[in-house]
Amino acid sequence: MASQRKLVISIDKEGNVTAEINGVKGPSCKDYEKLIEQLVDGMITDETLTSEFYEQENKNDDSTNLSNKL
Amino acid sequence: MSVRYRVTPRIKIARPKPRPPRPQKKVFTVSTKMTSRELVVKTLQKLYNIEINSTNEDFEVKVDSYRLEFEMSKDGCYDIRYSSFNWSKAVDEMAKEIESEYRGMLQDYIYNAVKAKAEEKGLALEQETVQKNQAIVLTFNLNG
Numbered sequence: 001m002a003s004q005r006k007l008v009i010s011i012d013k014e015g016n017v018t019a020e021i022n023g024v025k026g027p028s029c030k031d032y033e034k035l036i037e038q039l040v041d042g043m044i045t046d047e048t049l050t051s052e053f054y055e056q057e058n059k060n061d062d063s064t065n066l067s068n069k070l
Numbered sequence: 071m072s073v074r075y076r077v078t079p080r081i082k083i084a085r086p087k088p089r090p091p092r093p094q095k096k097v098f099t100v101s102t103k104m105t106s107r108e109l110v111v112k113t114l115q116k117l118y119n120i121e122i123n124s125t126n127e128d129f130e131v132k133v134d135s136y137r138l139e140f141e142m143s144k145d146g147c148y149d150i151r152y153s154s155f156n157w158s159k160a161v162d163e164m165a166k167e168i169e170s171e172y173r174g175m176l177q178d179y180i181y182n183a184v185k186a187k188a189e190e191k192g193l194a195l196e197q198e199t200v201q202k203n204q205a206i207v208l209t210f211n212l213n214g
Contacts (some may be wrong), residue, residue, distance in 0.1 A: 008210075
């Protein structure tokens with residue numbers, strides 16, 4: 001069963017934006033970078049890898065859905 | 071024997087009295103972190119109900135008795151410049167007020183832009199919350 005993949009975008013009072021991809025294991029979470037930049041209309045200037053990045057990727061995750069959004 | 075007189079006519083050219091130099095106006099600059107002309111204009115409209123007809127990147131407005139020049143600096147942020155005999159606390163406070171309002175509008179602007187773009191891309195907004203620090207958190211479901 002595919003995990004719940006979520007994009008959490010936080011906009012602080014001064015307009016600073018942080019975005020986090022949850023529920024995507026392995027390096028494929030980086031596939032969402034372009035989507036984030038498009039949503040915020042900006043550029044990613046810094047990244048912090050979470051523990052999920054180092055977990056084994058579930059190959060059953062549906063990645064076709066992402067390509068439709070880019 | 072001859073006599074020499076020194077005679078001062080009643081009508082004469084007065085010697086100019088030295089006057090103290092007129093104080094010169096100086097240009098003062100308040101640096102800001104504001105980068106978007108569109109948002110600066112909206113901020114000024116909201117705060118002071120000012121219409122700005124110029125479409126130039128740099129522009130001038132009159133707020134109360136002050137003529138403020140908004141000039142884009144080399145680092146991509148607006149400087150607020152004004153001419154005065156002395157540094158003005160009132161303008162300094164005004165600049166802080168403008169920047170503070172701009173920041174509030176910036177959050178709103180980005181929030182609306184993100185939501186519109188997400189909707190355009192068919193992303194489902196699952197949750198929307200406001201944190202204690204007034205940050206807006208949008209959670210999108212990527213499974214759909």
